[in-house]
Amino acid sequence: MFKAFLLSSIVVLNFNAYAHTDISNWLNCERLLGLKIILQNISPTKALLNNLIPRPGSVVASTTPRYYYHWTRDAALVIDSLLQYYEYAASAEEKNEIRKKLPEYLELSRHIQDVYTDEKWGPPIFNLGEAKFNVDGSAYNDFWGRPQNDGPALRAVSFVHWARILMAEGQESFVRSQIYTANIPANSVIKKDIEYISHHWRDLNVEPWEEVKGDHFYNRMVQRKSLIVTAQLARDLGDVAAAGWYISQAKEIESTILKFWDEQRGYFVATLNGVPSDIHDYKHSNLDISVLLGLLHGSLDDGFLPLTDPRVKKTVEKLIEAFKQTYEVNKHGPGVAIGRYPEDRYEGGNPWVLTTLAVAEYYYKIGQIDKGDEFVARVQYHTPASGNLNEQIDRNNGYMKSVEDLTWNYAAILTAFIARDKAIKAAAVP
Numbered sequence: 357m358f359k360a361f362l363l364s365s366i367v368v369l370n371f372n373a374y375a376h377t378d379i380s381n382w383l384n385c386e387r388l389l390g391l392k393i394i395l396q397n398i399s400p401t402k403a404l405l406n407n408l409i410p411r412p413g414s415v416v417a418s419t420t421p422r423y424y425y426h427w428t429r430d431a432a433l434v435i436d437s438l439l440q441y442y443e444y445a446a447s448a449e450e451k452n453e454i455r456k457k458l459p460e461y462l463e464l465s466r467h468i469q470d471v472y473t474d475e476k477w478g479p480p481i482f483n484l485g486e487a488k489f490n491v492d493g494s495a496y497n498d499f500w501g502r503p504q505n506d507g508p509a510l511r512a513v514s515f516v517h518w519a520r521i522l523m524a525e526g527q528e529s530f531v532r533s534q535i536y537t538a539n540i541p542a543n544s545v546i547k548k549d550i551e552y553i554s555h556h557w558r559d560l561n562v563e564p565w566e567e568v569k570g571d572h573f574y575n576r577m578v579q580r581k582s583l584i585v586t587a588q589l590a591r592d593l594g595d596v597a598a599a600g601w602y603i604s605q606a607k608e609i610e611s612t613i614l615k616f617w618d619e620q621r622g623y624f625v626a627t628l629n630g631v632p633s634d635i636h637d638y639k640h641s642n643l644d645i646s647v648l649l650g651l652l653h654g655s656l657d658d659g660f661l662p663l664t665d666p667r668v669k670k671t672v673e674k675l676i677e678a679f680k681q682t683y684e685v686n687k688h689g690p691g692v693a694i695g696r697y698p699e700d701r702y703e704g705g706n707p708w709v710l711t712t713l714a715v716a717e718y719y720y721k722i723g724q725i726d727k728g729d730e731f732v733a734r735v736q737y738h739t740p741a742s743g744n745l746n747e748q749i750d751r752n753n754g755y756m757k758s759v760e761d762l763t764w765n766y767a768a769i770l771t772a773f774i775a776r777d778k779a780i781k782a783a784a785v786p
């Protein structure tokens with residue numbers, strides 16, 4: 357392992373960083389490694405599952421074969437993290453690398469928006485809420501949690517973000533011809549998703565863990581954001597009537613989101629109107645990190661449910677307390693290893709890397725750098741010297757577990773890195 361370690365240029369450069377516990381150095385190493393792996397996992401070339409050759413623009417969730425699919429949610433979050441990095445921290449060379457991937461993601465997204473899964477799984481319109489596609493861009497036709505209506509919202513957010521960057525770089529004509537057009541029936545990538553969201557956000561659908569059907573805090577938060585940022589873009593591009601419609605739907609969503617506050621339990625619950633199922637039946641607490649993820653991915657700094665809301669604080673504290681008691685590894689610090697929800701049984705129910713990083717990002721965003729660092733230190737504690745991050749951390753022995761190099765983990769590294777850097781800079785201002 358030591359040899360492999362020296363061979364990787366990134367690690368050689370920062371060799372000492374892994375030998376001690378300095379969070380700045382560690383996160384810096386991880387963001388370089390993360391960027392490298394994210395770029396590798398977009399338009400990969402290997403046929404690792406069912407001999408399927410990846411279509412350019414597909415973003416694989418992991419290179420472990422059973423996750424070698426393009427998930428709409430993971431892909432959109434990964435692309436958005438790249439765009440945040442592009443704007444905030446990327447070198448000229450890194451920007452070039454990122455820029456190459458974006459038209460590929462656009463082409464792939466447009467393609468899969470018109471790919472229909474077997475009708476036995478639902479009416480054709482649900483194809484926009486389809487969770488995952490084969491890497492060659494064909495439909496996944498086996499049983500899965502459907503529809504997942506966070507996906508099209510997140511995809512729209514990622515394209516609005518890219519459109520904004522393009523417009524700032526003087527490329528509005530590309531945006532107008534390739535990314536957003538006012539035409540109805542929708543024929544542009546953003547409009548297709550956002551018309552679907554604006555008419556279907558009330559539909560019962562499946563949450564980001566792909567397990568439970570119902571109404572979900574996470575999905576509603578990101579749907580609201582997608583409608584608002586698209587409305588702003590639509591207005592700027594002259595599609596004013598559509599903008600009004602999107603805003604009206606975002607406002608309606610807001611009142612439904614506030615219903616997830618459970619005064620008696622003292623936290624925002626993840627799901628309302630859940631449809632009875634095996635999993636729903638043992639998920640008694642309804643306490644779930646997807647609520648915090650919904651705030652991180654969905655909050656807009658516009659006064660609606662800011663991260664500083666006392667109800668958010670209460671929810672985060674309940675989550676930390678619950679996971680502290682749930683996992684053997686949490687008998688010792690640093691920080692607390694965080695899972696999806698306390699009753700989780702997926703692969704034994706373990707802490708996850710991206711959920712632990714979400715708590716770090718939350719603390720950075722509310723200016724509590726020391727608290728945030730405890731959760732990054734927790735992830736660091738379980739990370740091998742190579743820096744590679746699996747999806748999960750074994751709840752008993754603390755070793756990395758489940759699929760390797762989960763692409764979403766590195767998106768979480770980039771956004772935690774940015775949030776920390778911003779918090780440090782803000783704290784330095786007199």
Ligand code: NOJ
Nearest residue numbers: 564565566567635701702
């Ligand atoms: C696969 C999903 O991706 C995962 O989130 C879920 O927990 C398991 N299936 C069990 O339903």
Ligand code: NOJ
Nearest residue numbers: 417427429430564565566
């Ligand atoms: C399972 C997770 O629960 C889900 O959120 C994710 O989209 C897939 N794995 C792929 O990473």
